[in-house]
Amino acid sequence: MQKQILHNQSFFDIAIQNIGTPISAFTIAFKNGLSITDDPTPGEIIEVLESDLLDTVKVDYFNNKNLIIATGFNGLNSENIIPEVGIGTMVINSNFIVG
Numbered sequence: 001m002q003k004q005i006l007h008n009q010s011f012f013d014i015a016i017q018n019i020g021t022p023i024s025a026f027t028i029a030f031k032n033g034l035s036i037t038d039d040p041t042p043g044e045i046i047e048v049l050e051s052d053l054l055d056t057v058k059v060d061y062f063n064n065k066n067l068i069i070a071t072g073f074n075g076l077n078s079e080n081i082i083p084e085v086g087i088g089t090m091v092i093n094s095n096f097i098v099g
Contacts, residue, residue: 003048005040010072014040017062017069018048020055027051039072 003018011034015025029036032046040046062069092098 001048001050002045005042005044005046006068006070007042008070008072009040009042009068011036011038011040013069013071014046014048016058018059019051019053020058021051021053024051024053 001018003014005014011025011029012022015022015028018024026036028046028048029038031049034040061067
């Protein structure tokens with residue numbers, strides 16, 4: 001079956017969404033001529049093959065709830081998920097006052 005890749009979806013997301021297990025992510029990437037470390041392009045159509053590992057309970061759960069998994073993050077769009085506060089960003093005598 002063919003599936004369209006959505007924003008922030010990884011091969012693991014696609015595998016869990018359609019097969020119910022992340023193990024199939026490797027097969028999906030390979031069959032589409034890509035590496036598991038590649039970031040899939042949103043809008044791209046890929047082939048998701050049938051698998052003996054199909055977990056219908058998980059697949060049906062996501063389908064029945066109309067949930068779409070999209071956990072991929074590449075950080076290229078200035079999306080910073082780590083807040084710039086705390087001891088790791090403080091500078092002595094600037095925003096970290098001693099004394």
